[in-house]
Amino acid sequence: MAVSYVHMLQCNRGFHKGNLSYPNCSYKARRSHRLVFASMHTPEPKVDSLLDSVKWDTKGLVVAIAQNVDTGAILMQGFANREAIATTISSRKATFYSRSRSTLWTKGETSNNFINVHDVFIDCDRDSIIYLGKPDGPTCHTGAETCYYTSVFDLLKQQEAEENKLALTSLYALESTISQRKTELIGENEKPSWTKRLLLNDKLLCSKIREEANELCQTLENNEDEKRTASEMADVLYHAMVLLAKKGVKIEDVLQVLRLRFSQSGIEEKKSRVSQKSVDD
């Protein structure tokens, strides 16, 4: 049974393998928050054959990790069975198998914060997968951006785990530090940090960005060593990120621009949005 994607979004409330009953789409169903992005038919032979090659555990599951395609943040981790992966492939919404409820569930079916999957990767042992995608909003049920906001090392230091101290990789840890400086008030006798000085002085900030970009170029023009290039690039990146903080732009937004410009999946995504829009219109 061929079911349009838009129709599925609006009406489908359950996943069943094979050709099964499909309820009429009612107003109530359209408004339901418990939408499930299920493929309403047996997976294509190619998908079936691929799923045959997965090394399922004794319960028919593999670990499924959802990762932000722009920032690399690990959003959440769940488990996926055959149907969950088939559904993710067909709907492009990250879908898991709930071990506690023994049901398929699509992240976002309650919160509307779906994870829009750009690609699925499987590991060398074929028993672990990554859903690489773009989240519509916070992934964690607590409202946090990701489910990993508790640092074990902080807990062991008996520090109060900072609220939303996410598992940030270097670029985002720096972004977070700059953002923190922006919110801090400066005491009268306090000597402001370099970041604060830059945030308070547009002329200084812009002069530094131009200066550092120039110095980065000089490492090429003067044939300086790689270490120097890495250091100058770090300077460019840091100062430019202060400007981003000043303007309220996230590095994630910048990376999204780059993805849409350069990646194949970006081009595909853009196309699909256009065609989706024409369907919706």
Add this chain to the structure above:
Amino acid sequence: MAVSYVHMLQCNRGFHKGNLSYPNCSYKARRSHRLVFASMHTPEPKVDSLLDSVKWDTKGLVVAIAQNVDTGAILMQGFANREAIATTISSRKATFYSRSRSTLWTKGETSNNFINVHDVFIDCDRDSIIYLGKPDGPTCHTGAETCYYTSVFDLLKQQEAEENKLALTSLYALESTISQRKTELIGENEKPSWTKRLLLNDKLLCSKIREEANELCQTLENNEDEKRTASEMADVLYHAMVLLAKKGVKIEDVLQVLRLRFSQSGIEEKKSRVSQKSVDD
């Protein structure tokens, strides 16, 4: 029994919970590739108490994901039991529990490609952890940088999965594209891409970097909108990354510079390296 970290690295060949026999350190042991980074004593009460709060599955395990602290790449996924996490915390080397061999194992004990853990994060449900760390070399036993180098979407398109087409997030996908352009030869009649033109012309490349840095500054100086800032920053980043490719510098190297400059853990790591060096000397 207090055992120095260096001594452990050199001599320890097995993990035993509690106070157990500790072999004399022999030359053979020092050269052994099957080093295990075990804590030779019962975990500290704080660690023990923390481990009590973890929601272990029926086999006493949780999912453990190793992630590159600089790039965000998911390196591998395994499982960890109580001892594996305790060992990771004490040794700072990512340690797992092998379900097939029913033993503790530290990634790198055979290959020497350890994952040096900077922090451990636990999720909202307390049944999934991230080892956020810096790998010494490729993580996958195949020699690939990570274990996730097979794209399901490529497989479904019946394309040969490109060798080492890793699960790359936006920044690294762009880096990979630029790097690819660098290796491609230009046919006589072929019109080179913009990236290739930049790679072939230092003067053009440097003039573009300076120009884009200037335009980024102008978005602040002229109070242009956020979208424009994101777009100009994307231009700066792209052109600067072409320079990095030209100089053979990885964006990961740049992010490491930023981490060592700005993060607390970077400062700690630097300190620990200095003290480690003085012990080694």
